[in-house]
Amino acid sequence: MIRAEHITKSFEGRTVLNDISATFEKGKTNLIIGRSGSGKTVFLKSLVGLHPVDSGEIYYGDTCFTRLGFRELKAIRRDMGMIFQGGALLDSSSVEENVKLPLDLFTTQSEHEKMERVNFCLERVNLHGANHLYPSELSGGMVKRVAIARAIVLNPKYLFCDEPNSGLDPMTSVVIDHLIQEITKEYNITTIINTHDMNSVMGIGEKIIYIHEGRKWWEGSSADILTSTNKELNEFVFASELAKAARAKL
Amino acid sequence: MNFLKTLGQYFILMGKVFSRPEKARIYYRRTMFEMEALGFNSIVITAIISFFIGAVITIQMAINLESPFIPPMMIGYTTRETMVLEFASTVTALILAGKVGSSIASEIGTMRITEQIDALEIMGVNSASYLILPKVAASMIFFPLLTVLSIFVGVVGGYIMCMFGGVCAPEDYLTGLYFDFRPYSITYTLLKMVVFAYIITSVSAFYGYNARGNSLEVGRASTKAVVISCIVILLMDLVMTQLMLLR
Numbered sequence A: 001m002i003r004a005e006h007i008t009k010s011f012e013g014r015t016v017l018n019d020i021s022a023t024f025e026k027g028k029t030n031l032i033i034g035r036s037g038s039g040k041t042v043f044l045k046s047l048v049g050l051h052p053v054d055s056g057e058i059y060y061g062d063t064c065f066t067r068l069g070f071r072e073l074k075a076i077r078r079d080m081g082m083i084f085q086g087g088a089l090l091d092s093s094s095v096e097e098n099v100k101l102p103l104d105l106f107t108t109q110s111e112h113e114k115m116e117r118v119n120f121c122l123e124r125v126n127l128h129g130a131n132h133l134y135p136s137e138l139s140g141g142m143v144k145r146v147a148i149a150r151a152i153v154l155n156p157k158y159l160f161c162d163e164p165n166s167g168l169d170p171m172t173s174v175v176i177d178h179l180i181q182e183i184t185k186e187y188n189i190t191t192i193i194n195t196h197d198m199n200s201v202m203g204i205g206e207k208i209i210y211i212h213e214g215r216k217w218w219e220g221s222s223a224d225i226l227t228s229t230n231k232e233l234n235e236f237v238f239a240s241e242l243a244k245a246a247r248a249k250l
Numbered sequence B: 001m002n003f004l005k006t007l008g009q010y011f012i013l014m015g016k017v018f019s020r021p022e023k024a025r026i027y028y029r030r031t032m033f034e035m036e037a038l039g040f041n042s043i044v045i046t047a048i049i050s051f052f053i054g055a056v057i058t059i060q061m062a063i064n065l066e067s068p069f070i071p072p073m074m075i076g077y078t079t080r081e082t083m084v085l086e087f088a089s090t091v092t093a094l095i096l097a098g099k100v101g102s103s104i105a106s107e108i109g110t111m112r113i114t115e116q117i118d119a120l121e122i123m124g125v126n127s128a129s130y131l132i133l134p135k136v137a138a139s140m141i142f143f144p145l146l147t148v149l150s151i152f153v154g155v156v157g158g159y160i161m162c163m164f165g166g167v168c169a170p171e172d173y174l175t176g177l178y179f180d181f182r183p184y185s186i187t188y189t190l191l192k193m194v195v196f197a198y199i200i201t202s203v204s205a206f207y208g209y210n211a212r213g214n215s216l217e218v219g220r221a222s223t224k225a226v227v228i229s230c231i232v233i234l235l236m237d238l239v240m241t242q243l244m245l246l247r
């Protein structure tokens, strides 16, 4: 479980996150939704410590993350996996080397054991045989799958995904969403996903937090979201013609 | 004020680079890789430029020293001194700043804006040390070898001009090459190159690491890396020459 309490963050005097509190549950796909520029990425990066927060506290289980020293921070980071919006694979390394890097850095396994784990993870994301390709040779969906494989290679307890299906076609998006959800259940991970894709919200949104202009505006489940009376949330949810038509039929 | 802030940021980054390295074996592998990327791949350009400069200096000296009062061996002597004292370290370093510096800044800058550096940090890696230390180490080891190569090829370039260009008798040129040779000059030029190697890699890495935004910013960081590296190299050249030769 991850708990954020009163998180505030500003850049050069401009407030981007304004007093956000939220709880993210274990074994569930927790979604952070909101329009582009609402502060989702900044919030996610604050949760993992890539952006230092101005005020507020973040707890991983009972550990106060915001007050950790360097050593403890490093230890807890071994339990984190993150999938960045563009994949963020190392360009100069092959698929295999990308997935293996965390094992090289943090385990004392033999080369054989490492390769077994790498192949297992690539298999898990349906990418067997892509070992020796370079990031420039991969399609958008493959990049995301390699990023997922790299994120889970050390058996993380926490998984963070920044718009995991941005830039993908609807079918590939669904595949990636379900992959993330399956992994979450399989290993009982606390998963947090940033998205502005309503298909993801309806498909895998077990717990949803809606952020609007840096503030938490609403929270609930995908079942509640269609019947909510929150004006800003409704504008976001029913932005597309398709969604409006679906609501008319409800 | 801005200058002081940048300088402060530079030293903070260097603190990160030289602290808490990861597994030694991985650093060794990456340093070997960088030796090839930064050093080995600069051999050809260093050789070509040194050859031509050596040849041209010899012609220039032959023209300018044409006088019955100056022995012809002075042509070989001055070519050697120019190559050893200034060209093989300072000018080679300026060229490498253009080639290696811009590539380091754009590589690390691209890694920054595509979140590859964030990805390393999330894994618990000290990204500054992991990315920058192998480059600094590789260039400090390899660039002095380029200096040695540059001296050698430059002097050979001059010799070939004597053989085939007829600017000076080859025997006189060779006599000049050995005349009044002080090993200390080699120490001086190699030491300069070690310092310049550190300047090029660390300054370029600094501008890349702090790049923000888009590809435009990476381009700007890369230009800035080259310009600032060159200025710092020339300043250090002045300082080290004062300290080491004017005694």
Ligand SMILES: Nc1ncnc2c1ncn2[C@@H]1O[C@H](COP(=O)(O)OP(=O)(O)O)[C@@H](O)[C@H]1O
Pocket (backbone or CB within 6 Å): A011, A016, A034, A035, A036, A037, A038, A039, A040, A041, A042, A043
């Ligand atoms: N490093 C930064 N420096 C300054 N402003 C930033 C930085 N990162 C994000 N912002 C600003 O914070 C706001 C929220 O951005 P972001 O979290 O990326 O939005 P999104 O919800 O689309 O992920 C934007 O207005 C953006 O300009």
Ligand SMILES: [Mg+2]
Pocket (backbone or CB within 6 Å): A040, A041, A085, A162, A163
């Ligand atoms: Mg974003």
